[in-house]
Amino acid sequence: MDARPDPYATEALCARILERHRDRVSVRKAERATHNLARIIEAVLKLSSRQGFHETSLRDLARATGLSMGGLYTYFDGKETLLLMILTEVVESVQGALAAVPPDVAEDPRAHLRWLIAAHIRLTEAMQPWFVFAYMEAKGFPPPAKRLATESELATERVFAAVLEAGAARGVFTLGDADLAAALIKPLLQDWYVKRAKYARRGIGIERYIAGVTAFVERALLTHPVSGPDRTPV
Amino acid sequence: MDARPDPYATEALCARILERHRDRVSVRKAERATHNLARIIEAVLKLSSRQGFHETSLRDLARATGLSMGGLYTYFDGKETLLLMILTEVVESVQGALAAVPPDVAEDPRAHLRWLIAAHIRLTEAMQPWFVFAYMEAKGFPPPAKRLATESELATERVFAAVLEAGAARGVFTLGDADLAAALIKPLLQDWYVKRAKYARRGIGIERYIAGVTAFVERALLTHPVSGPDRTPV
DNA sequence: ATAGAAAGCGAGCGCTCGCTCGTTTTTATG
DNA sequence: CATAAAAACGAGCGAGCGCTCGCTTTCTAT
Numbered sequence: 001m002d003a004r005p006d007p008y009a010t011e012a013l014c015a016r017i018l019e020r021h022r023d024r025v026s027v028r029k030a031e032r033a034t035h036n037l038a039r040i041i042e043a044v045l046k047l048s049s050r051q052g053f054h055e056t057s058l059r060d061l062a063r064a065t066g067l068s069m070g071g072l073y074t075y076f077d078g079k080e081t082l083l084l085m086i087l088t089e090v091v092e093s094v095q096g097a098l099a100a101v102p103p104d105v106a107e108d109p110r111a112h113l114r115w116l117i118a119a120h121i122r123l124t125e126a127m128q129p130w131f132v133f134a135y136m137e138a139k140g141f142p143p144p145a146k147r148l149a150t151e152s153e154l155a156t157e158r159v160f161a162a163v164l165e166a167g168a169a170r171g172v173f174t175l176g177d178a179d180l181a182a183a184l185i186k187p188l189l190q191d192w193y194v195k196r197a198k199y200a201r202r203g204i205g206i207e208r209y210i211a212g213v214t215a216f217v218e219r220a221l222l223t224h225p226v227s228g229p230d231r232t233p234v
Numbered sequence: 235m236d237a238r239p240d241p242y243a244t245e246a247l248c249a250r251i252l253e254r255h256r257d258r259v260s261v262r263k264a265e266r267a268t269h270n271l272a273r274i275i276e277a278v279l280k281l282s283s284r285q286g287f288h289e290t291s292l293r294d295l296a297r298a299t300g301l302s303m304g305g306l307y308t309y310f311d312g313k314e315t316l317l318l319m320i321l322t323e324v325v326e327s328v329q330g331a332l333a334a335v336p337p338d339v340a341e342d343p344r345a346h347l348r349w350l351i352a353a354h355i356r357l358t359e360a361m362q363p364w365f366v367f368a369y370m371e372a373k374g375f376p377p378p379a380k381r382l383a384t385e386s387e388l389a390t391e392r393v394f395a396a397v398l399e400a401g402a403a404r405g406v407f408t409l410g411d412a413d414l415a416a417a418l419i420k421p422l423l424q425d426w427y428v429k430r431a432k433y434a435r436r437g438i439g440i441e442r443y444i445a446g447v448t449a450f451v452e453r454a455l456l457t458h459p460v461s462g463p464d465r466t467p468v
Numbered sequence: 469a470t471a472g473a474a475a476g477c478g479a480g481c482g483c484t485c486g487c488t489c490g491t492t493t494t495t496a497t498g
Numbered sequence: 499c500a501t502a503a504a505a506a507c508g509a510g511c512g513a514g515c516g517c518t519c520g521c522t523t524t525c526t527a528t
Binding site for chain 1: 285286288289370373374387388408409410411413414415417418420421422424425428429432433436438442443446447449450451453454455467468
């Protein structure tokens, strides 16, 4: 029917998770496994956002999903695996989304930067609970998971830094240190999902936010921004 | 001897905590109470940064401080109080630090903004483990503590927004929405303590960071930045 | 030197946690 | 419809949690 189902719908994300962690899930039927994984992960994201992952017990999770303790354990082999499932899916999604830049856009550093900013914010909007989870919970976790999160963040910054450097080489951007500039852009993107309540309270929607961040960054980095009071304001 | 002891040394901070929470501490001698509170809080900050506050047990804390379980309970009346002690000290310190602007600086919006940026970054540097704790643990806080944290963050943004608005009124800054601009500055300041490891790895020190953020923000907001490739780069 | 107060001690209480496993229910197949 | 495989169940295990309290040690003032 619908030719292109939403690739960021929970079921679609969980189908990829199942594929990646087939050995951790003892339920054989893929459709059933995907469906129940979606129930479980939806519940764990919701509960964790309220009380944190560590403070969410498997009994809470059993109650929220309607499954039993034993039932849960046929969909993952331990609480830590559940965390890794979510984290890796987030990491893979970022990598995939930022690499999907149209070739003609990638040719122009300014357009590429605008595209990256918008793509990142839109991705984190589509997968908001996932990103909040990965960001908020990653620090308290076992070294391999923590390394995965850190490495992913660094990779994202490298993508931005590469575009900034290409632009600097062509005189489009003026910067002292592309790494520092990229490092400063990152928290602006993250703030959209980390402090979502703040922006909601102020009536700032996603389009306004993308426009605001883009104007902020371009005014800071472009070599020749339109000068004077008529420039696009933040 | 030293006429002005460091107001952000752990002992000084703990003296203020003791004053504020005198009723929760059953040890009577102020000097002894301050000293041991410092040992306890230093330990809890260290352990929490590694494994999170909730995952730090009072037995861990007893081992780290050399006190016994019962001994700990003469310095606070419950784990949650320990958390509130640290959080309120952070909130009060921010409020105090940002309000301490010299009168002549406050007259000039551009100078005031520069001063605020530097003051905030330097404060979070001096109290780094405290800020990391307050920021990272905030989501797991009980509702009253969470409200305190949110309100404090909002208050900080209001300070910035007020300066931006004063500057915009005088034509110094060009902005569409002072609240959004202030909201975008905040994560830049927070990144210094949240992602400290990232900047350390890149050899970016505090002076470089302050200069980078200041240049970034001023280029984005000043109505008449020096134009062309010779502008102060980020 | 000594007695009363202050501070420190740590085994133990009630509870919840992640996880297991023998059993029951559901589902798919001939 | 019978039957075996798949999935779900949930009481129970050992461990660790926050916290208490009767007792001992240390300090302080006479």
